[in-house]
Amino acid sequence: MRRICRFAICMVIVWFGLLELIGMLSLGSNAANQQEQVQASHSMSSSYYETKPLLATHAAYDTKSQQQLDQKKSAAFASHQEASRTIEKAETNQKIVYLTFDDGPSKYTPLVLDILQKEGIAATFFVLGKQVLNQPAIAKRIIDEGHSIGNHTFNHKYEQLYGSFSEFAEQVMKTDEAIYQTTGVRTNLLRAPGGTFTNFDQGYFDALAQAGYHVHDWNVDSGDSKKQGVPASEIVATIKSSKLANKLNVLLHDSAGHAESVKALPAIIQYYKSKGYVFAPITDEVDPIQFKVASKLKWSRPQVTKTEKTKLASFSEQRGREGSMQPEEAIEQEMILHRGTESLVLRRGEYSLTGGFIEVSLSKLTSWLGGSIEFDTEHGELKAFYDGNQVVTYASKGAKAAGTELDHLVPVRATLQKFGIGIAKYVYNDKQREIWLAD
Ligand SMILES: [Zn+2]
Numbered sequence: 001m002r003r004i005c006r007f008a009i010c011m012v013i014v015w016f017g018l019l020e021l022i023g024m025l026s027l028g029s030n031a032a033n034q035q036e037q038v039q040a041s042h043s044m045s046s047s048y049y050e051t052k053p054l055l056a057t058h059a060a061y062d063t064k065s066q067q068q069l070d071q072k073k074s075a076a077f078a079s080h081q082e083a084s085r086t087i088e089k090a091e092t093n094q095k096i097v098y099l100t101f102d103d104g105p106s107k108y109t110p111l112v113l114d115i116l117q118k119e120g121i122a123a124t125f126f127v128l129g130k131q132v133l134n135q136p137a138i139a140k141r142i143i144d145e146g147h148s149i150g151n152h153t154f155n156h157k158y159e160q161l162y163g164s165f166s167e168f169a170e171q172v173m174k175t176d177e178a179i180y181q182t183t184g185v186r187t188n189l190l191r192a193p194g195g196t197f198t199n200f201d202q203g204y205f206d207a208l209a210q211a212g213y214h215v216h217d218w219n220v221d222s223g224d225s226k227k228q229g230v231p232a233s234e235i236v237a238t239i240k241s242s243k244l245a246n247k248l249n250v251l252l253h254d255s256a257g258h259a260e261s262v263k264a265l266p267a268i269i270q271y272y273k274s275k276g277y278v279f280a281p282i283t284d285e286v287d288p289i290q291f292k293v294a295s296k297l298k299w300s301r302p303q304v305t306k307t308e309k310t311k312l313a314s315f316s317e318q319r320g321r322e323g324s325m326q327p328e329e330a331i332e333q334e335m336i337l338h339r340g341t342e343s344l345v346l347r348r349g350e351y352s353l354t355g356g357f358i359e360v361s362l363s364k365l366t367s368w369l370g371g372s373i374e375f376d377t378e379h380g381e382l383k384a385f386y387d388g389n390q391v392v393t394y395a396s397k398g399a400k401a402a403g404t405e406l407d408h409l410v411p412v413r414a415t416l417q418k419f420g421i422g423i424a425k426y427v428y429n430d431k432q433r434e435i436w437l438a439d
Pocket residue numbers: 102103152156192193194
């Protein structure tokens with residue numbers, strides 16, 4: 001078993017090594033040009049998209065807790081191995097699910113951990129700083145058993161968090177410290193209470209990115225917190241009726257009042273197993289699922305100031321987080337699709353690489369190819385038409401209510417197949433991202 005795992009890791013290295021090599025050989029000069037195109041308005045550091053991932057464990061461990069971890073044959077270890085194998089199978093449709101538990105740790109967290117351990121899978125816990133201080137032993141257990149931990153602010157109070165960025169940042173820093181002091185982990189993962197949609201503006205996103213935080217929303221809402229005490233059967237039903245995709249980030253809760261979520265968990269795990277998914281904890285290398293910035297926010301507040309941004313970034317830098325202190329120097333890596341003499345340039349947010357899958361914006365891709373996009377408000381579906389045929393349909397529940405512009409990132413190869421178009425060649429590395437379509 002060990003040997004197989006090691007083999008899988010080697011294959012991953014070989015796979016990315018090859019890609020990188022191809023990139024360097026074929027288009028070195030182009031890559032250099034691209035690097036010179038500095039996108040001053042984007043603060044995302046290019047390391048955000050690094051493709052070496054999943055070999056390393058999650059957040060930044062200090063040496064001591066790393067050693068402790070090494071000694072444990074934890075569920076997460078197996079899960080990381082599985083994720084590594086997933087990369088090897090890149091683009092062969094291996095499906096990944098990231099189970100996430102928000103608002104803990106609470107008395108229900110040990111029950112969740114027991115189930116995960118029994119099933120041999122790892123997940124991600126977006127914890128509240130306040131709860132970490134209340135339940136330090138449980139927070140420690142999350143890490144000891146190999147799960148990922150993320151920052152979910154200190155007290156989850158919307159009016160404070162979204163009333164001003166300085167309050168949000170204060171809570172992030174306080175929670176960062178609470179997690180570190182309790183578990184030895186300096187996490188880069190963060191989830192916004194209530195999600196980012198209508199809560200975050202671009203300033204929030206930029207400031208957090210500049211400080212090295214990776215903000216994760218979700219694409220499956222279990223609905224376990226839509227009211228008090230949602231029955232387990234309803235949670236499972238919601239999960240089963242949610243749209244499947246190659247990567248799923250599932251929102252669950254392990255805070256007080258969520259006994260039913262615990263009860264639903266075995267059935268949820270069973271369901272995804274039956275659909276052929278592997279389970280993985282979110283790591284720094286996982287491209288976050290992020291909601292779009294809403295055109296209208298729930299809050300009126302002052303713009304995020306440069307001082308606020310710098311304060312959070314300095315905090316991160318002092319603590320060894322790899323943030324970008326100089327966003328104006330950050331390069332936004334573009335991805336370019338070529339078809340004949342035409343090309344389509346995709347920017348951050350319009351494409352991603354997760355677990356080996358390249359995903360691109362459905363609406364950008366469709367309109368570039370000369371097709372059209374329709375949004376069926378009645379069913380909450382996004383439909384792509386090409387050559388007079390409906391080729392792709394995606395459910396868009398969340399965004400429908402808000403009436404925002406709709407889009408989905410879709411696996412590029414599989415989607416192109418539906419359009420009857422193949423891929424002739426592609427290069428994907430830190431410096432160059434290009435796909436040539438066959439024609
Ligand atoms: Zn929450």
